[in-house]
Amino acid sequence: MKARRNKKQLPSFRKLLKTSKVKLENKLKNKQFKQQSTLKKYRKEQRKLRQAVKDAVSKKPIPLEDPKDKRRGKRIEREEEEEEALPLDMMDEDDLQLMKDLGQRASFLTRDLSSSEPVYTKKRKHERVIDKYEKIPRTLQTPPEKELIHLLPIKDKSGIIPQTREKPVVDSNKDEEDQEEEMELEEEIIEDPIRELTIEEHLIERKKKLQEKKLHIAALASAILSDPESNIKKLKELRSMLMEQDPDVAVTVRKLVIVSLMELFKDITPSYKIRPLTEAEKSTKMRKETQKLREFEEGLVSQYKFYLENLEQMVKDWKQRKLKKSNVVSLKAYKGLAEVAVKSLCELLVALPHFNFHNNIIVLIVPLMNDVSKLISEMCCEAVKKLFKQDKLGQASLGVIKVISGFVKGRNYEVRPEMLKTFLCLRIKEVEVKKDTEDINKPKKFMTFKEKRKTLSRMQRKWKKAEEKLERELREAEASESTEKKLKLHTETLNIVFVTYFRILKKAQRSPLLPAVLEGLAKFAHLINVEFFDDLLVVLHTLIESGDLSYQESLHCVQTAFHILSGQGDVLNIDPMKFYTHLYKTLFKLHAGATNEGVEIVLQCLDVMLTKRRKQVSQQRALAFIKRLCTLALHVLPNSSISILATTRILMHTFPKTDLLLDNESQGSGVFLPELDEPEYCNAQNTALWELHALRRHYHPVVQRFASHLIAGAPSEGSEALKPELSRRSAAELFEAYSMAAMTFNPPVESSNSKMKSKLLQGDSFLNEDLNQLIKRHCNKVVTQSPLDFTKYLETSLQ
Secondary structure, three states, X not given: OHHHHHOOOOOXXXXXXXXXXXXXXXXXXXXXXXXXXXXXXXXXXXXXXXXXXXXXXXXXXXXXXXXXXXXXXXXXXXXXXXXXXXXXXXOOHHHHHHHHHHHHOHHHXXXXXXXXXXXXXXXXXXXXXXXHHHHOOOOOOOOOOOOEEEEEEEEOOOOEEEEEEEOOOOOHHHHHHHHHHHHHHHHHHHHXXXXXXXXXXXXXXXXXXXXXXXXXXXXXXXXXXXXXXXXXXXXXXXXXXXXXXXXXXXXXXXXXXXXHHHHHHXXXXXXXXXXXXXXXXXXXXXXXXXXXXXXXXXXXXXXHHXXXXXXXXXXXXXXXXXXXXXXXXXXXXXXHHHXXXXXXXXXXXXXXXXXXXXXXXXXXXXXXXXXXXXXXXXXXXXXXXXXXXXXXXXHHHHHHHHHHHHHHHHOOOOOOHHHHHHXXXXXXXXXXXXXXXXXXXXXXXXXXXXXXXXXXXXXXHHHHHHHHHHHHHHHHXXXXXXXHHHHHHHHHHHHHHHXXXXXXXXXXXXXXXXXXXXXXXXXXXXXXXXXXXXXXXXXXXXXXXXXXXXXXHHHHHHHXXXXXXXXXXXXXXXXXXXHHHHHHHHHHHOOOOHHHHXXXXXXXXXXXHHHXXXXXXXXXXXXXXXXXXXXXXXXXXXHHHHHHHHHXXXXXXXXXXXXXXXXXXXXXXXXXXXXXXXXXXXXHHHOOOOHHHHHOXXXXXXXXXXXXXXXXXXOOOOOOOOOHHHHOOOHHHHHHHOOOOOOOOOOOOOXXXXXXXXXXXXXXXXXXXXXXXXXXXXXXOOOOOOOOOOHHHHHHHHO
8 A cells, every 4th residue: 555655646637627727817817917007007197198288278388488588589589580481371370370379388398297396387586406406306217027927836835836937028129130131031032033934834833733732632531541530630631722722723623622522521421420419428428439439520520511611612603703802713613613513512412311411412402403504404413313213211302302392483483394304213102192001000019017917927028028129139230211101201202292293283384394294293193192183184184185285295194194094093983085085196296206205105105005904995996006006117216116016916915806907808897097086986997907018028127027926916936926035025125125326226237239229220110111102202302492482371371
């Protein structure tokens, strides 16, 4: 024990804190003492000044000269002459009066304020000069007070002993000499002007500077990545380079720093949201590791916040087009900086949906989706689409949908259609349609202690406890969100989407947003509540009948209507014949030109209208659609022809009796009316699929194969059966697989034989014999020049 007591103990944190408090108190006392002393001096001087002014005003001034002086008269005369000589005409009356008053009070100006003697005293006859001098108060020349610096006190047996030290006085002469030397150096610098660099030298210098900055950025970034917790302060140093002031490399360095910080934050950010600490948590003691982690988290969040603010400011500067005072970055460079800043924001939006300030990034990105710049608008829309596709839970998607809906409403539906087209990427397949689902799928609850005591024995309670503990651990290990929460989020998201769609259908039917709305309704129609079906079908039919829609918009209307009827709409007693008629009429608007892309929507409509509703479709309707589809396959691009023939094959399998179109004999009475737009009454049973023979000689080999397959009756086995790579693919997949977007044929089309051309073009084989004789007669006829008289023909026509 004695050995332990003899050991010198280190001062604790509290003792150190106590001594630092004493030092702070001493400093505060010194400061207050100095302020009080200067204030006292100032008051004393003011008091003396006021007293002197009061004496000067109250008493009549007496001339300073000796009255017994014999030369007084002469002096007065001389002064009068001098006064007359002054240019008085150049002075105002007020100035003259002021000068006179000052002349009368000259004794006040020359008086020593430190003296306590009255201003004017009557001179005694026998007063001597020495006595007068003795009466003047004397002031001792005291050295100036030296400033003291209070040090930490020393404690001994008697008590605390304060320690002070004199503040060193700076010699003013040395300062003056230093200033003179600096002035001389400046003059020398001014005398030697900087040599102007050539363009090549300037470029070499810029390259050198840029390389140094790149190396510095790389060193900081690698240090942060190697040990983020220890080097978190270097993030601030790297972020400070966003304010690079060198005009030669400012723009490039700022872009490099933006991208570097973005990649750093993506790498070092944890997979959870960092919340601010409470006061109780801050005051509690913790281990070194925990303290280090907290400092890292706080530093990361603060630097991430400042980084996002810097990016936002760059975008604002580009929008406002205002030059800063430093004028380092030109107006042209603002756009490049803003594009890099927006790209970084988009990357962070997609990469860190779980981290802090994600909602702030959404608020920044959504208005930029409607930006005038096409590049920035597409960049933001693509980022939002990517976020929707990868968001499994739906929390981030809900935040974006809320902001987009509010923005569209605030702009009175005058936004880019691409904003609403992003809704199509939402991963919503099911929602809470009925309230009863909550009762059906109740979350599992653990039994309370009272319930266990009533129903279970002691051994059963013990087993139950172990089982519940295991279940809780499994849930924590899985860390998977419950389906109830996901359904709730999806339902709320879809409600906002439908509210936006219905507002546009109601208030902005002629808006360019209508195609995107109809496309969205077609995708999510099976999730719409049954209560809206009747009203929605009436609106869609009204839009089609108005004639204001393009072919693509009208096809989306048809697709939406049948999606509604194929889902929960089965229970409704609605006849969709008008939608069948409209699709039948719209088919011939498609061709190999711009409308070729509309074939994909037609394929989706046919699948919903004919294949999935086979029981509600009559044979006459199926025959009419098959006939029109084969006719349409003649004048579209190869990929469309292949997909249409694949759909025709499916319809022939779905409706077996349609094979009568492969026969030349007519069925029943009447004549086929191809120009009639009513599929039920066009008598399609009285025609044949002669188009398949023309398609058999098509230049594309896959079209030829499908045409031969259909002529043979679309067999599943045999020589005319299709290969599995064609038969197992859907029509939409074939449309994409044989697309001609790259302006090439898939597979390559064989070139035609040149020998056949030479044989066919010989002689006059293309002309009729009678036509040949007529041509020869006219060619051999001698041409006689006769005057042309047009007047007689004109007269006969007038008569």
